[in-house]
Amino acid sequence: MADPQAPARTAHEAGAAAREAAVERALAGLGLDAKTRLLAGQDMWTLPALPEIGLASLVMSDGPIGVRGVRWTADDPSVALPSPTALAASWDPDLARRAGVLLAQEARRKGVHVLLAPTVNLHRSPLGGRHFEAYSEDPYLTGRIGTGYVAGVQSGGVATTVKHFVANDAETDRFTVNNLVSERALRELYLAPFEAIVAGARPWGVMTAYNSVNGPTMTEHRHLVQEVLRGAWGFDGFNVSDWMAARSTTGALRGGLDVAMPGPGTVYGEALARAVRAGEVTEAEVDAAVRNVLRLAARVGVLDGAEPAVTEPPAAVDGPALAREIARRSFVLVRNERAALPLRSGTVALIGAAARDARILGGGSATVFPARVVSPLDGLTAALPEGSLTYAVGADPNTELAVADRGFELRAVCRDADGKVIGTGSAPNGHIQWMGSDLPEGVTHDRLHSVELTGTFTPRESGPHTFGIKGVGAFTLTVDGTTHYDDVQRPAKDDPFLSFFGAPEPRAEVDLTAGEPVEVGLTHVVELPEGAGMKVVTFALAHAEPRRDPDEMIAEAVRAARGADTAVVVVATTDRVESEGFDRTDLRLPGRQDDLVRAVAAANPNTVVVVNSGSPVELPWREEVAAVLLSWFPGQEGGAALADVLTGRDEPGGRLPTTWGALADAPVTRVTPENGELPYDEDLFIGYRAWDRAGRTPAYPFGHGLGYTDWTYESVEVDGTTAKVRLRNTGDRPGREVVQLYLAPAEPDASRPVRWLAGFAGAEAGPGERAEVTVELPRRAFEVWDEATGSWAFVKGSYELRIGRSIADRRITATITV
Known part of the structure; x- marks a missing residue:
């Protein structure tokens, strides 16, 4: 029988061969200096x-x-999707593929050829500060979503760069740490997602850590x-390389690094040309x-004479x-007692600072600027009957200043050393971040001496407002005609990214009146x-609104909750809890949010808590509330999606793509190196x-999640390593179930996990x-890395196939013998 895919495969192979020929022609036309400059x-x-x-460039x-593009500014908006932990929580590789198609569309719109994503490092410890940007604690799930x-x-x-290769699983001393990992743990855990993506998706790029x-x-x-x-x-x-990661010209080249970023002052370029001429x-x-870079250029369509790998992009996608x-x-x-969700008819008290000022993404280089953000307050206001919704702040998790935004109208004025204006630019918020040539028209780095953010601020609350500064160097801060700071801010530690990720310093407190604008x-x-x-x-420029008495705010929320049929409390982390550049010190919600939830739950037994965090937090009150819904960092449409789910429209x-539990019970918590080294002493057990090895029970296990209907698992048929599972929706509404298959060796082996996700x-x-x-269990699910032979070993024997709704909710079993 003829292979129906043969013509397409033949055309693909012919296109690849033509691109390789174009690459070789281009390479032959370059001298040494041009080659090294390209790298x-x-x-x-x-x-x-x-x-x-x-x-072309x-x-x-x-x-x-999202795709931020070359400009770090809200002037150049991007679609903001939910966080990677959210995408992995869908347990749907096809949904991940659709997200990728949208991002390619965004990249092409912005003239971007290479997307610096996805992050497929693992959630080794819950304290990892950047876990919101990665998918899961499980390498198989990570590999499927990443593929x-x-x-x-x-x-x-559009090219991807799968990152950060490899074992970049924490932020503490990330520039210098030497992670000590066994070869078996590397192969079975940390390298596994990269290997799966290379095999399944043939990525055009990888970023080394x-x-x-x-x-x-x-x-x-x-x-x-x-x-x-x-x-x-x-x-x-x-x-x-990750940005500024390359340190040695000869070491990097011989180690397999093709491109050292950012430029032009890298270990490549002129330094590499000198190394060649010196015989190093x-x-x-x-x-x-150079050949690898030219192949990339050919694939994305910026090398003359080479047909790009994709000549007809997919159909347009509606980003929002x-x-x-x-x-x-x-x-x-994760919890829904007494069928608290979907919301019952009646009044709703919405509570929480994050319900009004939504946190949609994590901090650091993952930041993008969407054209609009739908907060939970926006979403529920639109979805619920008029007059049925009230709002109270309750508790504010932000203990530090935030970048000036709401109420500010600012512009940037650039001057030379003589004070002459050489250019102006817009400033949609108080953050200036100009990289390379991304300067206002007419401004060059050689002439630029100072930048002034200037404009007005109209407060929405009366009282003492705090103003501050994020950055390093000389600053002058004025509010309402008074100079409050004129000095130099110096870094507290030697970190090249402190200006990007450091906390703002408070520098002024000014009494203002709501609705009355002042110059800043x-x-x-x-x-x-x-x-x-x-x-x-x-x-x-940073700012914080007047700090109200926390007890008074909680009391106000309690009064609102007591007068409503349902209380919905939105709790959240902040940029100083989950961000690139540092790890977490605990898993507690910041501020008085735990106190708020307990007080509201005591006032209204029908309390629903929405947890707005990118990775696990402790929920000490979880048994005291009716329902707990994890919303991750939900992207720009998060509030609309929340209304869809709370009202039962969807x-x-x-x-869960990762286990949620208390820090005191977490088996792996060490993220801080000693003497520059961080041993992965837990080996295969993350x-x-x-949790299985330690015999501990988490708050919510891996794979856990409830819907609005019920499922009965009826039967499983196993043929070799193929499992066919039948189940029935026994509830009263349509639904989607994630059928999870775990393998457990019939004869336990202390060197192997008790069970692992296999499909x-x-x-x-x-x-x-x-x-x-129908699920085909991959061969790798039955293999271990043999350090003695340096190869994969297929472990024959009998396995119990445990099938259910989570790793802890087994519904049906079968035996597989291989």
């Missing part, structure tokens, strides 16, 4: 164009929830990059890196609609270090594997209807 960024986000070979942009995401982005002709692994830094790790990634796995894409490395080694769909399908209902100004004297390779102007579709599938059915899913 060094020309600025923060781009590689240089080489017109002599018909090569390659443009990169941060992700993973869908990469396939979707690249189907739109800051950290070291067992000695070598990842930008110089010849074994893991050259021998494993490129050699054993057959990866043929380009390898870019060969031009053939340079050619190998998809953002809303992902959010509602990611929400995890913040002037910064720009000083770029001599020979700075990365030219960045970054600082912010069911919450998510299942996440649910570690999953989604099933949909109407009331009373039956659904059937």
